[in-house]
Amino acid sequence: MNELSLAVIQRVSATGLASKLSIGLRGGWATLILDVRPRAAFDTHPWTLPDAIPISLSDKPVLLPDVDREMPLLVYCQSNGQITSTEVAGCLQALGYRYVWILEGGLEAWSEARQRVVGVQWDLRAHVMNWISAPPNATAPELAARTGASA
Numbered sequence: 298m299n300e301l302s303l304a305v306i307q308r309v310s311a312t313g314l315a316s317k318l319s320i321g322l323r324g325g326w327a328t329l330i331l332d333v334r335p336r337a338a339f340d341t342h343p344w345t346l347p348d349a350i351p352i353s354l355s356d357k358p359v360l361l362p363d364v365d366r367e368m369p370l371l372v373y374c375q376s377n378g379q380i381t382s383t384e385v386a387g388c389l390q391a392l393g394y395r396y397v398w399i400l401e402g403g404l405e406a407w408s409e410a411r412q413r414v415v416g417v418q419w420d421l422r423a424h425v426m427n428w429i430s431a432p433p434n435a436t437a438p439e440l441a442a443r444t445g446a447s448a
């Protein structure tokens with residue numbers, strides 16, 4: 298059995314996430330938070346979770362962090378009903394990341410739960426030393442086929 302098949306994308310609510318972030322989604326590991334939206338959404342809604350790294354889905358190619366595959370990743374988009382965070386989480390899983398969470402309801406749910414938001418900080422991207430290109434319009438199974446992993 299491939300180790301990747303053991304990976305499961307988990308969902309967490311805004312209130313559940315607020316309590317978990319203080320201890321980490323995976324004990325002993327820092328959580329990398331990814332805000333994934335089209336550039337226009339960042340322009341019209343310029344706030345984000347604290348320490349979130351903005352990932353513009355309008356950039357071509359879309360660049361995703363290339364970090365330790367054991368690092369827990371939290372992915373979210375703007376609101377419930379958007380499939381953006383689910384697609385990116387699937388791509389990350391296909392690239393071999395084992396611990397991927399999605400914030401249910403996205404930034405909208407986080408704000409409605411009266412959790413702290415900050416202005417988008419594009420300079421946080423500098424904290425990620427390596428990036429990997431996500432193939433344009435690739436689905437998680439297509440990414441898996443290109444990287445030799447199984448979705």
